[in-house]
Amino acid sequence: MVIYDANVLYGNTLRDLLIRLAMTGRVQARWTNSILDEMQRNLAANRPDIPAEKLDKLRSLMNSAVRDCLVEGYEPLIEGLKLPDADDRHVLAAAIKVGARVIVTSNLKDFPADYVTPWDIEVKSPDDxxxxxxxxxxxxxxxxxxxxxxxxxxxxxxxxxxxxxxxxxxxxxxxxxxxxx
Structure with missing residues (x-):
């Protein structure tokens, strides 16, 4: 099981590949509404040419494409977690909640091994x-x-x-x- 961070879901082609890999059933991909909110906020800010309705449709298509993708009930774990950037704790909390083995993110420095290995979680770049x-x-x-x-x-x-x-x-x-x- 893997958690996809918002930054790997941002770019169209990479997102498409990661979603399709999950659709094969070989990868159990998960994310949260907070992760999708972040992706959507960044797309809206950097691509004002994309209408809000289209971003909402993208989110809906992602959620319907990957079975059981949304992680819920992870919020109580956030407060007790430590990461260099407190705003990333929700990603680690979601990974812990579902027993994910991997967090896929482009921001490896935000999830140092000292903070994630106690949870038996590995952090990987999308390339790796x-x-x-x-x-x-x-x-x-x-x-x-x-x-x-x-x-x-x-x-x-x-x-x-x-x-x-x-x-x-x-x-x-x-x-x-x-x-x-």
């Missing part, structure tokens, strides 16, 4: 997380990339376009592994 998935079964990851390319029709995108977008989103080693595959 996707590399792990490739090591488990690269064909599944490749199929997800192909599905993303197939779904992008306006404008059309190729697998190489999707890989380029993932690489730009920080999946440098994972994309290299897929291209070498």
């Amino acid at each position: 997380f996707v590399l792990d998935q490739i090591d488990l079964d690269g064909r599944v990851v490749w199929a997800c990339v192909q599905q993303i390319a197939d779904s992008r029709i306006s404008p059309p995108e190729t697998v190489d376009d999707v890989l380029d977008a993932l690489e730009a989103a920080g999946l440098v080693e994972a994309v290299a592994a897929l291209r070498a595959g």
Whole structure:
């Protein structure tokens, strides 16, 4: 079981890949309404061209795409947790609540090992997380990339376009592994 932090759900192509990996059933992905609120706030602030209704629809589609994705009842744990940034404690609390083994985040420094290993939780960058998935079964990851390319029709995108977008989103080693595959 993994918790996806808001920053890995922000970018369109990375979010699409992470959601599709969860839809395969090989990854039990979870998030909270607070994580989605943060994602939505940041998208609204940085992309004022995206209407609020479209952001609401995105949230709804995410929640319906991944079975049992919403973590609830983690709030009482927040106060007792320590992290360098107190605003990140809700992510760790959600991970503890569901017994997640991994938090996938682009902000590794916000979840130092000293704070998360007592809970038997590992923190991984999206690149390392996707590399792990490739090591488990690269064909599944490749199929997800192909599905993303197939779904992008306006404008059309190729697998190489999707890989380029993932690489730009920080999946440098994972994309290299897929291209070498």
